[in-house]
Amino acid sequence: xxxxxxxxxLASAAVIVATLALTSACGDEEEPPAGNxxxxxxxxxxxxxxxxxRGAEExxxxxxxxxxxxxxxxxxxxHVHSSPEQQVEYGAGTTTIPVKLANQAPGVVDIESHDLDQxxxxxxxR
Numbered sequence: 001x002x003x004x005x006x007x008x009x010l011a012s013a014a015v016i017v018a019t020l021a022l023t024s025a026c027g028d029e030e031e032p033p034a035g036n037x038x039x040x041x042x043x044x045x046x047x048x049x050x051x052x053x054r055g056a057e058e059x060x061x062x063x064x065x066x067x068x069x070x071x072x073x074x075x076x077x078x079h080v081h082s083s084p085e086q087q088v089e090y091g092a093g094t095t096t097i098p099v100k101l102a103n104q105a106p107g108v109v110d111i112e113s114h115d116l117d118q119x120x121x122x123x124x125x126r
Contacts, residue, residue: 039067039098042111044120046072051113051120059124062106066123068097078120081110101125 040060045052060066068078070090078097080086082104088097101109104125111121 039065041067041069042121044068044070044078046070046074046076046113048073049116051116051118053120055119055122057122057124059126060101062104062125063102064125065102066099068099068111070095070097076113076115079112079114081112 040058042056042058068088068090070078071094072090072092075089075091077087077089080088080099080101082099082101086099088099090097101123106125109123109125110119111123112119
């Protein structure tokens, strides 16, 4: 009979520890921008054989569309590995490219420059 209070205390402590772990983990994650109808904008710069960003990891909410604002010294093309895949062209100078992702399932979508063999942005859709 003496073990019952000890078991209750241990069970209560386990619940408290689990709750604290869950609430602190949730506080560390940044919420993605909401899919409010406005596209989420990303700046991309091509200069010679370099691109900025290089492999940036970004998170957006399911239902969001994006726009790519590309500043480039020469024309080119980006591949958006969404479902369905999209190939978008940009010109020399500044080009703003709307990309439809609103129906994309949660997961990862890479935006790549195949010419440079480089992932420019890795989007996580939640």
